[in-house]
Amino acid sequence: MADRQTRRQVVALLAGAASAGLAGCSDGAESEPTVSAGDPTPTATGTGTESTPTATETDTESTPTPEQTPSPEETPTQTEEPGTPTTNPRPAVDSYLAPADNYDGTIVDARRRSQITVGVGVEANGGPFGFGPPAVHVDNGATVLWEWTGAGGAHTVESTGDGPLDSGDAIGEPGVNYSYTFEEDGIYNYFCAPHQSLGMKGSIIVGDDYPTSE
Incomplete structure (x- = not known):
């Protein structure tokens, strides 16, 4: 009886000591979580830092290829209207029109x-x-x-010599009171009968075959 009681006391003491040791280990430190090989690597959150963009994320302007670069526009060439100078050869009208003070040697080119x-x-x-x-x-x-302005009284249009121009009686009303279609080359000198002495003269040069000045 005494031996059996002694063994029970020893077992009880050993069990109490083991429980006290486990309790001390549990109170001393918190166990760290075990990370298994299959868990993803945890990422830090709330750090307040932004990640640096990679080269592929940075916007860069691409250099235009030759196909993208516009070629310079060609400078348009200006084409002059054709025309033969009326002064080469010069029609023989200077002597006849010399008394007209509004004649300065200019011959208006109305060809075409x-x-x-x-x-x-x-x-x-x-x-x-x-x-x-x-x-x-x-x-x-x-x-x-020939269009009358209505100023200066009555006027006429008459050829010199046997020319074809003849507007008839003197006219004072404004408007186109006379016209003529020329069908032969040459020079057609004309005047206003009432004001010929003042120098009211004109000349029509027709075509390419006409008298020229020396």
């Missing part, structure tokens, strides 16, 4: 036009006593319209 208007009673020779322009070069087949 089907018709042209000449003013009657424009300012010249001390008043509204001129044809304007006084000298005009037209193509064969062109029509010249």
Whole structure:
């Protein structure tokens, strides 16, 4: 009986000592979580730092290829309208138009036009006593319209010599009161009968075959 009681006391003491040791280990430190090989690597959160973008995330301007670069525009060439100078060879009108003070040697080139208007009673020779322009070069087949301004009294359009131009009686009303279509090359000098002495003269050069100055 005494031996059996002694063994029970020893077992009880050993069991108490083991329980006390386990309790001390549990109170001393918290166990660290075990990370298994299959768990993903934890990432830090709330650090307040932004990740640096990689080269592929950075916006860069690409260098344009030759196909993308616009080629310089060609400078357009300007084409001048064709035309033969009326002064080469020069029509023989200078002597006839010398008394008209609105004639300065200029011959208006109206070629390539089907018709042209000449003013009657424009300012010249001390008043509204001129044809304007006084000298005009037209193509064969062109029509010249004489338009009265209504100033300077009554006027006429008459050829020198046996020329074809004849507007009839003197006219004072404004408007196109006379026209003529030229069908032969040459020079057609004309005047205003009431004001010829003042220098109211004009010339029409037609086509390419006409008298020229020396």
